[in-house]
Amino acid sequence: MSRLRGAAFTPVVVSREAVGDVVVLELAPLEGRRLPGWRPGAHLDVVIPPSAVPGGLTRQYSLIGDPAAPTWRIAVLREAESGGGSTWLHGVREGDTLQVGGPHNHFEFRAGPAPVLFLAGGVGITPISAMAHAAAATGRDYAVHYAGRAGNMALVDDLRALHGERLHLYRDGVRLDLPGVLGAAAPGTAVYACGPARLLDEAEAEASRAGLEFHAERFVAVPLRAPVWPEPFEVELQFSGLTLEVPPEKSILEVVEEHGVLVPWSCSEGTCGTCETPVAEGEIDHRDSILTAQERARMDTMFICVSRAACPRLVLEL
CATH class of the missing domain: 2.40.30.10 (Translation factors)
Incomplete structure (x- = not known):
């Protein structure tokens, strides 16, 4: 459990x-x-x-x-x-x-003067609604683009009342034109997106083409690729005084729990962030659906339900 x-x-x-x-x-x-x-x-x-x-x-x-x-x-x-x-x-x-x-919070809205585009698909409007509320409260330049199935889109009345013409709804066969919306964004615009994988994948690709900062929260994990380090590797647990071997067929989470080290966890697929663990030493093979490229490059934290070592040994703050 x-x-x-x-x-x-x-x-x-x-x-x-x-x-x-x-x-x-x-x-x-x-x-x-x-x-x-x-x-x-x-x-x-x-x-x-x-x-x-x-x-x-x-x-x-x-x-x-x-x-x-x-x-x-x-x-x-x-x-x-x-x-x-x-x-x-x-x-x-x-x-x-x-x-x-x-x-x-693993999807925090960052304060600043840059304009913002909010993209939401279906129930992905939930975190976006809070971010758009903050943007409105601080006078930031923003727009909300919300796509979904008619009759199944929550919060529409609340969003209309707060955001007025800044809210753009896509339903009844009207498609969100991501290339058009992101291609027309001002330089320096930050994009925050949440929704189905197809929406997020296309939005990330278009944001990259336009040179825009992109942040997303995924409900479904990205498919796992082959590990960077396919061999067994060691994890040293600084606070527990243990050094354990992680075989290719098991996750770090499974191995540490087998040895009595209790770690909070939930999804076991790298989307919820519950098992986030600080890393003291070593290179990480990030396989989660949470961290940005900049956060991965710091090599200071990992989600041990899916991410692995990219080297023979990791030192974790466990």
């Missing part, structure tokens, strides 16, 4: 709104408590109990809207092949409580 990272909270569901296959849940603290603050791009780890899914699950959902609000909001797309977590959350009602961890 996956393991939460950091403190756990038990907020209560105070409202729910269904929009097609998406349900928006508003969460409030229990009496006498206060929810932790968060920054745009942050997500919650939501525990799906063993009573709903054998063994239980932990799934990540981005926080919506205004970080200064006293409540949290998340949106959940019902997915038939999700393992059962989304179906259980669609059955949650007002007055129910959830067990959550976080907030955590």
